[in-house]
Amino acid sequence: MMNVIKNAAFDLNNDSITAWKKQNRPIVGYTCSQVPVEILYAGGILPLRLRGVGIQGLDIADAYYGPFICSFPKAILQSMAEKKLTHLDGAIIADGCDSMRRLDECWRRASNDYPHMELPFFHYMNIPRKVSDHAQEWFIYEVHKLQTALASHFNISITLESIQKAIQIYNKSRQLIKKIASLREFNPPKISGTEAFSMSLAAESMLPESFQEHAAAVLDHFATQSVEIRVGPRILISGSAYDDIHLIQTIENAGANVVGENVCFGPSHRANFVSEKKPPMEALMAHYLLACPCPRMFGRFDQRLALLKEKIQHVQANGIVLQNIRFCDLHASENGLLERELEKEGIPCIRLEREYGSQTDTGRLRMRIDAFLERIA
């Protein structure tokens, strides 16, 4: 079962996607955790978070993006150019941050040179950076715009009922992820960080029902079988978008246990489920806008700090890895503030700057992690 999950987590053309595609059903990629996936799924479209795992270089992406740009959107562009995302029928570029929003233009321009990159559906989604009443209205307006664009392009109907149903389906995945997270609360944890985070990634990379089937089996396995995990310092990872297990492996190989992540991959990112009681659009807005813990939501540091502290307490973390992808100013600066606040309260932190993707900088990262673990031992 874990193999299916791992395959889904790290293969951009995994079995679940292939099976969906075989039924001639559309797949649309999206760039940011603030895009409400339920809208897509409600219309029979499989939403997939765009990622760049497995690429070996950024030569094509560097021809469009400038040098001082985060390697995450570059990796997506590179994946697309290298034909690693051929299953896509469309893409939604959300203006999550400046580097990511410029994927819109770079992608369109690259499509001139690499015609296979041109997708029949390409949508730019604007998301407010504040939570005032008029920003909430605006978010709902943008969701409606997306709904209309999808319905018109794919000739589908997206009703409030189908959105409500999609909310319930995705909440089921969230429930499972939460249960898996609870296995990490033990000391030693009953599941390794590598395996637990793979589950989170898989949830965003496969059909939800299929994920739920496999995740339930994995959950049974880990809940009933004794897994050999040694006792070690408990680490929580926070910061920039993170979607491979390399850093977690590096930390766990150094003798610690990664017991939680506060990053924008995986449905456990936010504290709550999407409400099934509110009207669907309002519920999505509350979840994807109001509860968004990304520093792109300016002026909401206190809420994010409180959420992080809650997570730290919940998983009883002994140390926090505050990581950011180079040129991700939002997280890098937030990490500076978080470090100040957390260290003040006696919670050890380490700030790590890295590039997107696995196997980069292993030696340097390992050395710094060893030093950090020595400090908190």
Place this chain on the structure above:
Amino acid sequence: MRPEIQEYNFDWMLHKSMHIAFDSLKGSKKEYQYMLNYMPYFKGLMDLLGKYDEPGVLFIDMVKEVVDEIVFAHDQGKKLCMTTFCLSPIVLLAMDVVPVVMEPLTVLPTILWKRGTYDFMNYCIEAGLSETSCSSQRGALGAYLAGLCEPIDFIVFDSGGVCDTNANVFAFSATYLNKPLFQLDYPASFLDEKTKEYQRKDFRALIQFLESQTGNKLDLQKLRKRLEETHKQDLLLSQIDELQMLKPNPLPPIFNLFMYAGRFLATSNPAYTTLLEAMLQAVKKNVDQGKSGLQSGKEKCRALFCYIDHYSSDARMWNFLDDHNVSHLGSILSRFFPDHAPYLQDDDNNSGYRIQLDSLDDMIDSLTEINARSPMVKSIRGPYDSPYMWLEDVLAFARLYQADCIVYSGTPGCRNTWGMVKPFARDTEKHGFPTHILYSDAFDERVESFETTSLRLAEFFRVRQLI
């Protein structure tokens, strides 16, 4: 930060520098020439200001007044608001709030002080801000974070949705300094009704915030006076701008800096009006004589700066352009889109703003519309090739002002433009404009020395046979 740096307040040093610069320029020709011997590190800058007589003196006078306001704000019972260049300061000034605009306050010491603002930039990193953040605010911000200035009272920025690195700096500062914060957030679209409605609501929320911070209501008469003065300044700017279309361009390169620095620091202040009047006179004199604004009087090349200028120590970029007989046709910073602007003459979509003074509501709407057209806010809020955005604007300017080339100068901290400047430059090249991308940092010569930057520029001009 080095202990000796912490011995002196940043704003007071700037205040003293401005007064000394002003006094030097006000001296007799002989006194001034003699004084230059004692200014080895900013002789070029002083010379740049001095050689244009009245406008140069008036510019320093205007800036001096602004810095004085900052230094003495609290003594006069006024509040200090940390803000950004892309927020029009009119609403703040109308509420007797003194704007502390980070970017111009970074530029001034960068071009004026031998050591630039490196110590303050570095301090931002010590405080926790990312080292890859935009340098345009960091030069002044470091001093504010280190407590080396008159403390600010609150923070307002309008770069949400426009420029993350800019917005992030202000959000960071609000947390670090524990100050109240307000942001205007902009949609990616520009002229549609939904966007206008959002902007109106957002700007009214800003006014509410300012009223709560100052304890004062927005005063109708003060606002009207400020907007009337702004209108006067807009008309002068339009006249000056229109003359830039002439061949040769009668504007001295440095006049573009005067235009936008005044706009960022002193819109609606009479001192800015006086400066613009003097500039217009000086430009008209060149027109009458059929002369270029360059010192040689001869124009070999017309360069449009599609983003910002380069603020090296001693302000060497403008002298470099002058020395190479290259006219400066303005940048993203020097155009503000009033409806009477010469570049909007053929605009059928009413994309410019109109200042309306009939009621308070009209005036607030005017402020909203002015702000929505501020540099960056207007043209880089959405995809660069969308209607009314960067490419369309730059190509229109390049054609109207008969540019021979386009130069991109920015900072490595600018995710927004570095995210697409390569395809952007390919597009401008396709339209027939040789385009050069500078990889230097406009505010931090440690990234690339101006010697290197100028060599690269000179090479571009030479290789593309522009001079």
